[in-house]
Amino acid sequence: MDPAAAPPFLRFESVARQFGDTTAVAGVSLAIDADAFVALVGASGSGKSTLLKTVNRLVEPDAGRVLIEGRDVAAIAPAALRRSIGYVFQGVGLFSHLRVAENIGMVPRLEGQRLTADRLAELLALVELDAGLATRYPDALSGGQRQRVGVARALAGNPGLLLMDEPFGALDPITRAGLGERVRALHDELGLTTIMVTHDMTEALLLADRVLVMDRGLVVADETPAALMRGAGGAVAQALVAVPRAQALRLSDRLAEATR
Numbered sequence: 497m498d499p500a501a502a503p504p505f506l507r508f509e510s511v512a513r514q515f516g517d518t519t520a521v522a523g524v525s526l527a528i529d530a531d532a533f534v535a536l537v538g539a540s541g542s543g544k545s546t547l548l549k550t551v552n553r554l555v556e557p558d559a560g561r562v563l564i565e566g567r568d569v570a571a572i573a574p575a576a577l578r579r580s581i582g583y584v585f586q587g588v589g590l591f592s593h594l595r596v597a598e599n600i601g602m603v604p605r606l607e608g609q610r611l612t613a614d615r616l617a618e619l620l621a622l623v624e625l626d627a628g629l630a631t632r633y634p635d636a637l638s639g640g641q642r643q644r645v646g647v648a649r650a651l652a653g654n655p656g657l658l659l660m661d662e663p664f665g666a667l668d669p670i671t672r673a674g675l676g677e678r679v680r681a682l683h684d685e686l687g688l689t690t691i692m693v694t695h696d697m698t699e700a701l702l703l704a705d706r707v708l709v710m711d712r713g714l715v716v717a718d719e720t721p722a723a724l725m726r727g728a729g730g731a732v733a734q735a736l737v738a739v740p741r742a743q744a745l746r747l748s749d750r751l752a753e754a755t756r
């Protein structure tokens with residue numbers, strides 16, 4: 497490697513984590529460039545969430561390290577690290593006793609800053625939420641609206657890195673597709689680096705630039721969506737691609753029939 501080259505935006509170096517007898521992550525090394533949108537897919541229990549959480553230190557590795565712009569996250573205080581990284585997860589974790597505006601303002605408040613009305617309006621607009629919802633409590637929102645508030649909250653601190661753990665898992669398909677596209681557009685508009693854990697290979701193929709497939713704690717495929725569609729990545733990856741591929745072919749046949 498050219499010693500003068502800048503380090504990759506994010507680097508995992510032989511990251512491993514055990515829980516009792518379970519090996520959740522078995523030694524993962526990879527580099528992620530700034531501006532990449534990476535999907536992390538794989539069967540339940542393959543280690544996706546554990547690997548993601550080593551980035552913001554919700555999980556500490558037993559071995560290896562995670563570097564952001566060359567800096568070991570273990571050397572950054574967890575609270576400061578988490579304020580600098582957007583994190584969205586299934587179920588959102590909004591505070592039910594706080595209004596939408598206060599929930600979104602949590603991160604700036606931890607920094608000793610107030611969320612201005614202009615910034616609140618901007619964040620709500622980014623996630624395409626009506627400004628009138630700002631004074632509502634989370635219980636008075638739909639699941640999709642709550643998830644949008646979660647995204648707005650994750651973006652409130654102006655993070656460069658956005659971590660998403662099954663962010664759309666509990667949503668109906670139409671809301672899910674719409675929010676996925678919005679997040680991809682936000683990623684591009686704001687110049688984010690995004691890592692999204694998802695069970696859904698279709699979502700990964702449609703939204704990401706790069707798809708990492710995990711199996712039993714290891715990354716077993718690292719491919720672009722186009723390469724996966726062409727058959728790359730090995731057996732585990734192709735087993736995950738088989739379902740959306742077959743559906744796409746059937747749908748295109750149906751479309752051809754319908755328009756014949």
Ligand SMILES: Nc1ncnc2c1ncn2[C@@H]1O[C@H](COP(=O)(O)OP(=O)(O)OP(=O)(O)O)[C@@H](O)[C@H]1O
Nearest residue numbers: 515518519520538539540541542543544545546547
């Ligand atoms: N805090 C924990 N304590 C004990 N075991 C854990 C803990 N967190 C994860 N594990 C175990 O580690 C393995 C990997 O879990 P992880 O949540 O990373 O997988 P995943 O691929 O994200 O799964 P899912 O898609 O179901 O969320 C699983 O066997 C899980 O039970």
